[in-house]
Amino acid sequence: MSHFSTVKTQLRKKEFLKQALIDLGYVPNERENLVRGYRGQTVKAEMTVEMSKGADIGFRWNPGSKSYELVTDLDLWKQTIPVERFLAQVTQRYALNTVLDSTAQEGFQVSEQKNNLDGSIELVVTRWDP
């Protein structure tokens, strides 16, 4: 039966998270690293992004939720967009990369990809089955 699913995206795979950050113009560091915050305080994270101004951004693996979570010192947030918007952008790119990779592995080809005015991305993939 055909069906319709809604998935609340979680950042589960490191390689797609890394690619999402690169797509958005950031330079992720994959080694376990320290995220710098207020007065030089630090926390460890599996993936970090050094920011030119303000606090660093890190992604820390949460074994409970089995996903990466953003860690940063919000008091030092100096980016042009709010942190919620930043995380949403990363999550959207992550979702797109995951969908593209998983469907390509299953033999699907992209037949349409467009960016909508509301900021959503539409993707159609097809496959001919013998």
Added chain:
Amino acid sequence: MRDLGPSYMPQRTLRFKIRQDGRVEETVEGLVGEACIDLTEKLEDALGTVERREPTSDTFLREKVQNQTIPAEIH
């Protein structure tokens, strides 16, 4: 077996809408039975929790057609 070419093969179509907050809406077309679930399970594993799963309108359409043809065969 003779290759009948693409025009004789069923086309599988997956439609995705990736919203601004990262939520993914997926519509599967042209898949029958368990294949439908198998195909997308892998993908949903990498993406996250499925909040909602419901049959698409073409499933309802097929059921409607069946309801109409069965009495016709009895008479």
